[in-house]
Each structure stands twice: as structure tokens, then as C-alpha cells.
Amino acid sequence: MTAQHPAPRPARTAPAPEPPAVTAAEALTGYLQDRATDFLRSLRLYGAAGADAEDAAEAARLLRRSARRIAGVLHVYRPLTDTDGSDQLRTELLWLSGALGHEHACAARLDRLRGALHRLSGAPAVTPGPAPVRGVPAAGPWPGTGATGDGLTVGAARAGALLERRLTLARTRAHSAALTALGSTRFHAVADAAAVLASEVPLAPAAHGVLAREALPGLAEAAQRRLVEAVEALPLSVAGHPYNAEALAHGLAATPGADAPPAEARQDAPWHQVRRLVRLRRYAQEVLDEQRCAAYEPALSVPLLHACQALDRHRDAAEAAAAAANAARTPRIAPATAYALGILHADQRHEVEAARFAFGRVWQRMAVTGP
Amino acid sequence: MTAQHPAPRPARTAPAPEPPAVTAAEALTGYLQDRATDFLRSLRLYGAAGADAEDAAEAARLLRRSARRIAGVLHVYRPLTDTDGSDQLRTELLWLSGALGHEHACAARLDRLRGALHRLSGAPAVTPGPAPVRGVPAAGPWPGTGATGDGLTVGAARAGALLERRLTLARTRAHSAALTALGSTRFHAVADAAAVLASEVPLAPAAHGVLAREALPGLAEAAQRRLVEAVEALPLSVAGHPYNAEALAHGLAATPGADAPPAEARQDAPWHQVRRLVRLRRYAQEVLDEQRCAAYEPALSVPLLHACQALDRHRDAAEAAAAAANAARTPRIAPATAYALGILHADQRHEVEAARFAFGRVWQRMAVTGP
Known part of the structure; x- marks a missing residue:
């Protein structure tokens, strides 16, 4: 990717297409109403999915996707909105x-750790058949079972089984919590608010008096x-x-106190914060791109997506590493199981380091081509 | 580093200094006699070191250094030597x-693992005072001792103590074996042969009839x-x-049979072989550089040294990783100890990967500037 310098434009002979002269209110209303419609459609899909775990997961993903976008755009363009609402x-x-x-x-954490254990066992990554029915743990084909290897190899199989149990339990609990949330009056209020948003966006009076290309880029x-x-x-x-070797530098660090976050979580926090800001x-860029607001290259959305992906990987690997460390705290596990969990933890912390490296490269390229 | 193209040389006006017209025999004799003299000097230093472990270690290092060079040069220039001798x-x-x-x-392996454990504990690396007196294990300031952290942190301290015990025992045994070797008739025969080499190098008659610059570069x-x-x-x-993530890809792989080498050793072997060939x-280059044989840039010796250093690091990290894995096979260790050893193993395998990456960069640069 290289910086593009547009050739100087001959004055008035061939005018570039001006962005349409919509108001800020029209631009925000268009974007937010589309996302609110997506939200309501995902909600219907979720209801229709019934017991089909895969359809329900996809509907929940789309629901969250539109919810995040509405919340994000209301945040960035807050001065143009009716802030109370x-x-x-x-x-x-x-x-x-x-x-x-x-x-x-x-579910994603379990998939990631499952893949890592297979990779570390030198076996090809196995997709463990269909997604497990809600609440029923899958009998995953863990590496090491039936191998003629020594105790440490058996540890990989046991570590896998332990993680499977723990994360399936956590998933089942999260599923119950999600069902409770979806049955709550709080949820019904959000659904009602989304339905209102689909027809009427809570904007400040000022948003109707300014052009999108003047108010939004700033x-x-x-x-x-x-x-x-x-x-x-x-x-x-x-x-x-x-x-x-920075991401693992505190892999065995002493926690200063029982209530303090572990050293790795403290180290990761600013990266997680950047992940939220990139999102x-x-x-914000999606709204600009829809309006073709001249001040920003539409091409910016691609590196922003790559930056997001690197930081998503950073967060996922950090949480998988923490899950391995927490599993190692299970009382009465075999030393071979703990050894495998140690390797898994270090492996995921190196994924954290790799993701930071990848983000650094994307950011460097954005500094060349970006705004 | 960039490739240097010498400017075309004006014919006969300012002749470049020709390499001196020494014979291959003279060149090899000069190099080998110098190394044999080094060897004998180191031997005297070793005898004089007595109970001083540091002086003895330094003398042994110099002894091995000259022994490796003599053996290597006799190997590369074998057709010019009296092959029987x-x-x-x-x-x-x-x-x-x-x-x-x-x-x-x-000793180096213990130092490396000690440093890694300190790094992983987030503590600054500590040099554990003077080198331990031969056979007496040092009371190393292991991380985690006295920390208020949880069980996993205590594991780092225990893993350190376990490695200290195991490697100190191995070191003591190696020391006894070295003393036995130095007292053997086999050793006295080598020392005699080195003394002979210092005055007379076993060369083929042909070596006396060819010029160094014609016979050695090939x-x-x-x-x-x-x-x-x-x-x-x-x-x-x-x-x-x-x-x-290649170096750790088999970190938990099943061994195909009890006698087969572990997957990581199989993966490392070709790199160790390249290390020997780089040496x-x-x-070989040192002999050429001494004679300023025109076919080779003297500048090649620097990237060759860097390649050697990367592959030394590769070997050291691979052996440290194996030591951590072997320590994890100790019966009846605590899960937290095994967990710390797993992290340590993975950390050193990432060092292996980093060393391969470094070697690849050096090799790429050599391909640009090299012969």
C-alpha cells in the first residue's frame, strides 16, 4: 500500500462529483435507521431460530453487530444527538x-484452545463436527488419546478435556444468562427503543441546520x-x-495482592482500550463513507478493519491464555496436565505478541496512507 | 550492509597488492601451528587454574576453541593433508x-533458564553472585519466593529450584567426566599430538607444490x-x-516409539547440522583471511560470525527447552511446578524460533554480499 497523491485538479473545467448536500440529520438518520432495521430483523431471526444453536448464534452475532454500531455512532456524533435519549x-x-x-x-475461546492444542500436538487442526447442542459438551477428539507417548503427551489430552469441561460449563451459564436477559423487561425496553429508532432518530435541533460534509468529518x-x-x-x-518476548514477560509474575489484576491483564488493558477506539x-467512518464526505478517503475503512482484526486477535488470545492459566489453578490436577496448560498459556501469550506486531504494521501503513 | 562493487582497476598503472605467493603448505602450517600453540597455552592455563572454577572454565573454553579450529581446518583442507595422521x-x-x-x-543452560525464569516472573535478571564452587549448588535467588502471589507463582520458584538441582548435578558429573578425560592416556596422546603439530603439520606432499591462493579457495x-x-x-x-509458531508446533506431540527422538529434536537436527557447517x-575463511586470498572478501567473516551466533542461540535454546521438558518428567512434582516448566519450555522454543528468524535474516544478507 502506498500513499496516493491526487493530481492537481484543473479549476472549473471538469468538476469532481460533489458529495450530495444532505444535512447531518439526514446522514445520521439514514445510517441509524438502517442499523435499527438490521437490529429488528436479527431479533426476529433469533426468535425463529428456536433450538437451532447455529442459527441462534448467527442471529445473536448480527444483533450485537447492529447494537455496537448504533451505540458507537451515537457516541462519536453525540453533539449532534438529543443526548438525553x-x-x-x-x-x-x-x-x-x-x-x-x-x-x-x-465458544470461540474453546475453539481457539482446541486448535492450539492440536497444533502443539503436531496433529492437523480438527473441526469437531457439528456445534454441540446447547448445554451438552462435545466429545472432542483430543490429541494424545491412544498415543504411545509418555506422560507429558497424555497431559495434552487431559488439559483438553479439562478446558472442554470448564468452558462448556461457562458457555452453558452464559447461555442461561442470555436467555434471562432476553426475557427481561429491560430487554423489551431496548427492543421498543430500537423500533422507535427505526422510524425516529433522537437528534439535536442543530443537526438539521448543518450539512453532513461540514459537521460530520470534524x-x-x-x-x-x-x-x-x-x-x-x-x-x-x-x-x-x-x-x-514482551507479552509473556509476566507469565509467572507474582500478583501484588489478592484483589489486584494479574500483571498480564494490566499489560493488555491499553491495547484493549485502543481496540474499542478503533471500533x-x-x-464513524462508515457514516462518512455512506455520504462520501470528501475529507476522508473511503480507502481508510480497509486498514481500520485490519487494525480491528489484529486487536480482536489480541483480545481473544489474551483471554484464551487467561483461561489456560485459570484451568491450571484447578485443585488436584496431574502435573502433566498442568505442564500442558503452561505450554498452552505461553503459546497464547505469543499469539498476543504476534497480534501486537501485526497491529504495529497496520498502524504504520495507516500513518503513510491515512488521514 | 550493501554489496560493494570494486571500481574497474586501471591496468598496470597502480597494481593492487597481490596476495603473497606462499604455498598452501606454508599457509596451513602457519594457521595450524598458531592454533596448536594456543592449545598448549590453554592447557598450561588449565593446569595453573587449580581450584579456581572461573579460570579453569576460561582455560577450557580456549582449549576447545583451538581444538575445534584445528579439527575444522584439517577437515576442510583434508586433500592437502596427510590424511592418515x-x-x-x-x-x-x-x-x-x-x-x-x-x-x-x-552451566550455560542453567544460566539461560535462570534468566528466563526471572524474565517470566517480571523481575530484573539477577546474576547469582560468584560462580558456585565446583560441585556445590548455589542458593539461587529464585523468583516467587516470599511473594504474596498464588500457587502458580510459587511454581516458578519450585521449578527454578528443581532445575538448579538437576543441572548442578549434571554439571558436577560432567566436571568429573572432564577430570577423568584429562587424566586419561587418551588425553595425553592428544596433548602430545598437539605438541608435535606446533612444530610439524601432517601435510600431503602436494601441498608444498601449489600456491595457497590457487589451492585453498577451491x-x-x-x-x-x-x-x-x-x-x-x-x-x-x-x-x-x-x-x-513452528518451533513449538510439536511441543506436546506424541513420541512415535520409546526409542525414537522426540519430534522437536527431529525438527532441530537440520539446523544443528547447518551450525556445524557454518563453523x-x-x-576455512580464517585461513583465507590470513593469506588475503583474493577470491573471498574478508568482509564475509562478519556475517559468518553472526550466522554462527544465531545458530548457537538456536542450539542453546533447544537444549534449555529440552531440559525444562525433562525436569517436568520428574515424578511427584507439584502441578504448579509442572505449569511453570511448561511455560519455560514454550518460552525457550520461541527462542528457538526467534534464532531461526535471525539466521534467515543473516543468510539473506550474505546472499546479497557473500561469495
Whole structure:
């Protein structure tokens, strides 16, 4: 990817297509009503999915996707909204997204750890057949079972079985919690609010008096500034050096106190924060791209997506590493099981390091081509 | 580093200094006699060191250094030597180098694992005071002791203590074996042979009839070809991609049978072979550099040294990883100890991967500037 310098435009002979002269209110209304319609459609899909776990998971994913976008756009363009209504809607959408996301996160974490154990056993990654029926743990084909290897190999099979039990239990609990959330009056209030949003967006009176191309880019730019500031606080010069061994540097660190977060969580927190800011920036960009607001290259959405993907991988690997460490705290496990969990933890922390490296490369390219 | 193209030389106006017209016999004799003198000097230093472990270790290092060079040069330039005498001397020097090297390897492995455990505990690396008196294990300041952390942190301290015990025992045994070797008639025969070498090098009659600059570069080139062939068989395209997770890919693999080497050892073997070939190539280059034989840039010795260093690091990390895995096979260890050893194993396998990556970069640069 290289920086593109547009050729100087000959004045008035061949005018470039101007962005349409829509107001900020029209632009935001168009975007938010589309997302609210997506939200309501996903909700119907979820209801129709019934006992089909795969359809339900896909509907929940789409529901969360639109909820995050509505909340993000209300956040970035907040000065143009009726803040009383939009702030509350935002809070409720994030609550719903969180309540529905936990089940998916448990399933994805188990998949990731399953894949890593297969890779570490030198076996090809196995997709364990159809997704398990809700609440029923799958009999995963764990590596090492039936092998003629020594105790340490058996440990991989046992570590796998332990993780399977723990994460399936967590997933079942998350599923119950999601069902409870979906049956609550709080949820029905969010659904009603989304239905209202599909026909009427809570905007500030000022949003009707300004053009989208005048009012929106500045607010997206403010989101960009918050992102840049957060990225500048990251140790990117270390992360850009391959094999810096930084992500695992506290893998065996003593916790300063019982209530303090572990050292790795403290180290990861600023990256998670940048992940949230990249997302906000992406959603802000989607509104601009729809309006073809001239101040921003539409091409920016691709590196923003790549940055998001690197930071999603960072978060997923960090949580998988924590799950392996927590499993190792199970009382009375065999040493071989603990050994395999140690290897798994270190492996996922190296994935964390690899994701930081990948983010650094994407960010560097964005600095060349970006706004 | 960039390729240097010498400017075309004006004919006969300012002749470049020709390499001196020494014979191949003179060149080899000069190099080998110097190394034999080094060998004898180190031997005297070793005798004078007495109970001083540090002086003795340094003398043993110099002894092995000259033994390896004599053996390597006799190997590369074998067609110019009296093969009956030189082959036997080579075998005996490699035996001696191996017998003396084991103790140092145990000490270095313990240092490496100690450093890694400190890094993983988030503590600054600690040099554990003076080197322990031979056979007496040092009370290393292991991380985690006295910390308020949970069981997994205590595991780091216990893993450290376990490794300390095991490697100190191995080191003590290696020390006894080295002392036995140094008292053997076999050793006295090597020392005698080195004394003879210092005054008379076992060369083929043909070596006296050819110029060094005509006979030596071709043999060094043959060593280079063997090296290039071995490097071409390495998975360098994978190793050149940072965070390829290849070195740990078999960290929990089942051993196909009780007698088969573990999967990681099989994966490492071709790299160890390249390490040996780079060394031979380096020693061959030292002879050429001394004679300023025109066919080779003296500048080649620097990237060869860097290649050697990367592959030394590869071997050291691979052996440290194996030591952690072996310690995890100790019966009746606590799960937290095994967990820490798993993390340590994975950490050292990532060092293996980092060393391969580093070697790939050095090799790429050599392909640009090299012969």
C-alpha cells in the first residue's frame, strides 16, 4: 500500500462529483435507521431460530453487530444527538451486546484452545463436527488419546478435556444468562427503543441546520485524535520488533495482592482500550463513507478493519491464555496436565505478541496512507 | 550492509597488492601451528587454574576453541593433508572438545533458564553472585519466593529450584567426566599430538607444490557448497515469517516409539547440522583471511560470525527447552511446578524460533554480499 497523491485538479473545467448536500440529520438518520432495521430483523431471526444453536448464534452475532454500531455512532456524533435519549439508548445497547456476547466468546475461546492444542500436538487442526447442542459438551477428539507417548503427551489430552469441561460449563451459564436477559423487561425496553429508532432518530435541533460534509468529518476527526493519542501511549517500538518476548514477560509474575489484576491483564488493558477506539473510528467512518464526505478517503475503512482484526486477535488470545492459566489453578490436577496448560498459556501469550506486531504494521501503513 | 562493487582497476598503472605467493603448505602450517600453540597455552592455563572454577572454565573454553579450529581446518583442507595422521588427530580433538564442553554447557543452560525464569516472573535478571564452587549448588535467588502471589507463582520458584538441582548435578558429573578425560592416556596422546603439530603439520606432499591462493579457495568453496545445500534444505521461507509458531508446533506431540527422538529434536537436527557447517566455513575463511586470498572478501567473516551466533542461540535454546521438558518428567512434582516448566519450555522454543528468524535474516544478507 502506498500513499496516493491526487493530481492537481484543473479549476472549473471538469468538476469532481460533489458529495450530495444532505444535512447531518439526514446522514445520521439514514445510517441509524438502517442499523435499527438490521437490529429488528436479527431479533426476529433469533426468535425463529428456536433450538437451532447455529442459527441462534448467527442471529445473536448480527444483533450485537447492529447494537455496537448504533451505540458507537451515537457516541462519536453525540453533539449532534438529543443526548438525553441517545446516552440512555447507548448504555442499554451495550448492556445487551455484552449479555449476548458472552456465550459466543466462551465458544470461540474453546475453539481457539482446541486448535492450539492440536497444533502443539503436531496433529492437523480438527473441526469437531457439528456445534454441540446447547448445554451438552462435545466429545472432542483430543490429541494424545491412544498415543504411545509418555506422560507429558497424555497431559495434552487431559488439559483438553479439562478446558472442554470448564468452558462448556461457562458457555452453558452464559447461555442461561442470555436467555434471562432476553426475557427481561429491560430487554423489551431496548427492543421498543430500537423500533422507535427505526422510524425516529433522537437528534439535536442543530443537526438539521448543518450539512453532513461540514459537521460530520470534524467529529470523526476527534475520534481519530482520541485513537491516535491512545496508540501513541502503546509500547509500539517494542511490539514492532519481532520476538520481543514482551507479552509473556509476566507469565509467572507474582500478583501484588489478592484483589489486584494479574500483571498480564494490566499489560493488555491499553491495547484493549485502543481496540474499542478503533471500533468507534470504524463506525464513524462508515457514516462518512455512506455520504462520501470528501475529507476522508473511503480507502481508510480497509486498514481500520485490519487494525480491528489484529486487536480482536489480541483480545481473544489474551483471554484464551487467561483461561489456560485459570484451568491450571484447578485443585488436584496431574502435573502433566498442568505442564500442558503452561505450554498452552505461553503459546497464547505469543499469539498476543504476534497480534501486537501485526497491529504495529497496520498502524504504520495507516500513518503513510491515512488521514 | 550493501554489496560493494570494486571500481574497474586501471591496468598496470597502480597494481593492487597481490596476495603473497606462499604455498598452501606454508599457509596451513602457519594457521595450524598458531592454533596448536594456543592449545598448549590453554592447557598450561588449565593446569595453573587449580581450584579456581572461573579460570579453569576460561582455560577450557580456549582449549576447545583451538581444538575445534584445528579439527575444522584439517577437515576442510583434508586433500592437502596427510590424511592418515590428520583424520586421527581430528577425531581425538573432537573427543576432547566434547569431553570438556559438557560442563560448560550445563552451566550455560542453567544460566539461560535462570534468566528466563526471572524474565517470566517480571523481575530484573539477577546474576547469582560468584560462580558456585565446583560441585556445590548455589542458593539461587529464585523468583516467587516470599511473594504474596498464588500457587502458580510459587511454581516458578519450585521449578527454578528443581532445575538448579538437576543441572548442578549434571554439571558436577560432567566436571568429573572432564577430570577423568584429562587424566586419561587418551588425553595425553592428544596433548602430545598437539605438541608435535606446533612444530610439524601432517601435510600431503602436494601441498608444498601449489600456491595457497590457487589451492585453498577451491576447498573453502566446496565447504561453502555443502553449507548452501544444507541451508537450502531448511524451511527458511517459514522461518522468515515472524511468529510462525513452528518451533513449538510439536511441543506436546506424541513420541512415535520409546526409542525414537522426540519430534522437536527431529525438527532441530537440520539446523544443528547447518551450525556445524557454518563453523567449518568460518574456520576455512580464517585461513583465507590470513593469506588475503583474493577470491573471498574478508568482509564475509562478519556475517559468518553472526550466522554462527544465531545458530548457537538456536542450539542453546533447544537444549534449555529440552531440559525444562525433562525436569517436568520428574515424578511427584507439584502441578504448579509442572505449569511453570511448561511455560519455560514454550518460552525457550520461541527462542528457538526467534534464532531461526535471525539466521534467515543473516543468510539473506550474505546472499546479497557473500561469495
